[in-house]
Amino acid sequence: MQGGIVVEERLSGWVKQWVDGWVVSRGAAEPVGEAWGWSVAVGVSKEVARHVVPVPVEADVRRLAATAPPATWLKLFAPDEVVRPWVGDEWEMDVAGFLMTLPLGPSPAGPPPAGYSVTCWSRGGVIKALVRAGDGRLAARGQMGLAGRTAVADQIETAPDQRRRGLGALVMRTLQNAAWEAGARDGVLVGTPDGRALYEALGWTLRAPMASLARRAD
Structure with missing residues (x-):
């Protein structure tokens, strides 16, 4: 159990690094810490906000999926096939991602x-x-x-x-x-399947899969 906690803490640390740099890159609001991860106000028509969950728990994801308004995105660090059954039909799967790191x-x-x-x-x-x-x-x-x-x-x-x-x-x-x-000194990214080979060739290390889902805008 202790090993699992350490792994989860390391994953959460990498995800938090990604969130912190991503909001700078996109000019989004500062992340707001939640029990399950972080919420970010993005403020564009296709993505009003996103919820980032480093260690998805079914009950948390179901609650987020049920209460999130249209044009909200979920970034869940788990395989698509694991988390897709936890959300309703109003959620669309986006291209899967991969969390990767590199010592600069x-x-x-x-x-x-x-x-x-x-x-x-x-x-x-x-x-x-x-x-x-x-x-x-x-x-x-x-x-x-x-x-x-x-x-x-x-x-x-x-x-x-x-x-x-x-x-x-x-x-x-x-x-x-x-x-x-x-x-x-630390490089972090979430790449697509198309980009994964490039990043691995440049020395980036795969850390976790990421499922990306969007609630359709009205």
């Missing part, structure tokens, strides 16, 4: 491929990286929210016609190095 260190990204350029800047605690093709079009991008020693990677994307050219890795290395130079 100096890791210069190196030059971009021929014909591409990289711009990296920081504002308001958010580091952004933009890769552009020779004609100026967006090729890849991403950002990290800084929260103390933690940097949370967010909104990492590569244009469909620019994939398999190493641009996603270029964005991540650029962000990781900039975050380390800014004082961050």
